[in-house]
Amino acid sequence: MRLHTVTAALLLLAPFAQAGTLTVKNPQGQPLSPAMVTQTPLQQPAADLSDDGYAPHGVTNTSAAVITRYTNAAGEVTFAAAEEPVRYRLRAQGYVDAYVDAAQGEVILQPMTAEQEIASYPSNVWLSQLDFGGDAALKETFQLNCAFCHQQASPFMRSERTEEQWVNIIERMNTYGARLPTDDHQKVASLLREEYRDLREHPEQVPKPRPWDAYLANYELTEWPIGDGFSQMHDFLVHPNGFIYIGDNLFDRIYQLDPDSGEYTVYKVPHDEDMGLGGIMGNRFKVFPKMYNYMGVHSFAYSKQDGNIFITPSMQQALLEFDIDSKRFITHEMPEGYYPHTIRVDDQDRVWFTLALSSQVAMFDRTSKTFTFYDLPARGVKEWFILKSLPIMFSIDPENRPQPSPDREGTGLPMPYGIDITPDGKVWVARLYANDLAMIDPETEEVTMIDFPYKGPRRLRADADGNLWIVAFQDSLLVKYDPAKKKFSSWELPVINEVPYALNVDRERGVVWVNGNQSDTILAFDIADEDWQVFPMPRQRFFTRDIEISEEDGAVYTTNSHFPTWQTEGGVPTLLRITPLED
Numbered sequence: 001m002r003l004h005t006v007t008a009a010l011l012l013l014a015p016f017a018q019a020g021t022l023t024v025k026n027p028q029g030q031p032l033s034p035a036m037v038t039q040t041p042l043q044q045p046a047a048d049l050s051d052d053g054y055a056p057h058g059v060t061n062t063s064a065a066v067i068t069r070y071t072n073a074a075g076e077v078t079f080a081a082a083e084e085p086v087r088y089r090l091r092a093q094g095y096v097d098a099y100v101d102a103a104q105g106e107v108i109l110q111p112m113t114a115e116q117e118i119a120s121y122p123s124n125v126w127l128s129q130l131d132f133g134g135d136a137a138l139k140e141t142f143q144l145n146c147a148f149c150h151q152q153a154s155p156f157m158r159s160e161r162t163e164e165q166w167v168n169i170i171e172r173m174n175t176y177g178a179r180l181p182t183d184d185h186q187k188v189a190s191l192l193r194e195e196y197r198d199l200r201e202h203p204e205q206v207p208k209p210r211p212w213d214a215y216l217a218n219y220e221l222t223e224w225p226i227g228d229g230f231s232q233m234h235d236f237l238v239h240p241n242g243f244i245y246i247g248d249n250l251f252d253r254i255y256q257l258d259p260d261s262g263e264y265t266v267y268k269v270p271h272d273e274d275m276g277l278g279g280i281m282g283n284r285f286k287v288f289p290k291m292y293n294y295m296g297v298h299s300f301a302y303s304k305q306d307g308n309i310f311i312t313p314s315m316q317q318a319l320l321e322f323d324i325d326s327k328r329f330i331t332h333e334m335p336e337g338y339y340p341h342t343i344r345v346d347d348q349d350r351v352w353f354t355l356a357l358s359s360q361v362a363m364f365d366r367t368s369k370t371f372t373f374y375d376l377p378a379r380g381v382k383e384w385f386i387l388k389s390l391p392i393m394f395s396i397d398p399e400n401r402p403q404p405s406p407d408r409e410g411t412g413l414p415m416p417y418g419i420d421i422t423p424d425g426k427v428w429v430a431r432l433y434a435n436d437l438a439m440i441d442p443e444t445e446e447v448t449m450i451d452f453p454y455k456g457p458r459r460l461r462a463d464a465d466g467n468l469w470i471v472a473f474q475d476s477l478l479v480k481y482d483p484a485k486k487k488f489s490s491w492e493l494p495v496i497n498e499v500p501y502a503l504n505v506d507r508e509r510g511v512v513w514v515n516g517n518q519s520d521t522i523l524a525f526d527i528a529d530e531d532w533q534v535f536p537m538p539r540q541r542f543f544t545r546d547i548e549i550s551e552e553d554g555a556v557y558t559t560n561s562h563f564p565t566w567q568t569e570g571g572v573p574t575l576l577r578i579t580p581l582e583d
Contacts, residue, residue: 019081020103024071031075034216035092038068038538042085055266063224063262068538070216079103118203124519125209126153128497130195140474141408145180147499149563151518156567158196163189175284179406210495223574226255229566230290233559233573237300238548247297269295279315282398299343310351312340342419354416376438386412418459422466430457459502469512471500494532495519504547515544539569555579
């Protein structure tokens, strides 16, 4: 039974084709502000999904937009007329969701019980109460290795499990790409079982999440559902041609989406017939009933000269180029390097990207069509030996390939991750496990290493003044590095126990946008004012990995990239846009 009251007149209205205003109140008649109101089409347009549940190569379908707005101080929210039948979900912190079929009238939301309210809290506040027996270093190691694909402490993770079941999960996650140290498996399994049980039995210790803010009434969030419950919409690109290009990492597909119409065309990345699933990495996802990642579409960047898109295929020794006119993929084979990761293109049309496994940075010169590789220094003899032995290890069949036993220092895997280019042309790289930065001077080819005084530098971006902005993954910090002054500054995130995956800088408006992947938020930091705004996402378990900003209008984009996708509310990935409402 729905725990809400709707005026009788509201129930008699047509389900669509009518603009209107909803007023959201509590049982005492007080306006609820801000309350989240989401307009969802009752049906998505008919689509050709004949390629194993996906659109065939070159076929265009349409994704009907899902729109979220927030009530103002009077508890009111207004929507334009819908062209197709829609339903409205009304959500406010501490209240039971309600559903209505028209944007007209008054809706009374009923308070949650204490148990319902605590269960509705986002993952980050639950995660904040896991202390791993007081071992802060162990919790940092856990977060580094176990919070970069999905939310921890979500309802799926808080379920009762035996210690043996937790060990099995940890071992499986390590085959997917986590590096939780072998010596910590049993202890982490025991602590997760004990501490999740304690939280379930004593949920009152979980703190409340940050309250939603009044400024939300000035914004609109638009989502376009794409893919299915097995997809992973990893990175994406806002292109100057007006399209958004989204990569399905697990199914080697590129979605070219028009945000004006919702039309999207899928382009399937080709691979050699003799390739196996998982490419040179091997099939790490054997338990999944559906999988198609031979290349592993990862990160995107475009050329300012011809608009072509460059893509890192993490499962191959190659660089992909997508011709935006012919819609043809070009594969540039690499003579060395493993796990192409994050990518940027400089003003001289050179393509720079990190090689996460081999601790290198690659540069592809489009004029000569040649690669240059920059080796980043090993942190010791053991790591040097592991890195130098990678060609031998990768010559072995993936089924029988030896794997170094991971430790807390990530020995053998310093992992150059994020990369960006400052306005002066310097190339900057963050090494996630090594806790350091690398600066490459393309003119002299000199590599300079800089210690990062925080933990987990993941992705980084440069602002208009040449400062580097970096997320400190385990430390829940936004960090700035001023290369001229050689000085670090840091700011705590405005939500607790967040493990931020990435960020981007709106250079024109001076705002740093941060992915709040554990708290179902996107965070905006005003550089001049040093002030935060927090945008709650319209779905629970909304895990985001990257942010793109439209140069044309400043719209902010992200993707819901929770893995596995079926754990997210609604069960499908979405592309999301944040835009201010017009006055």
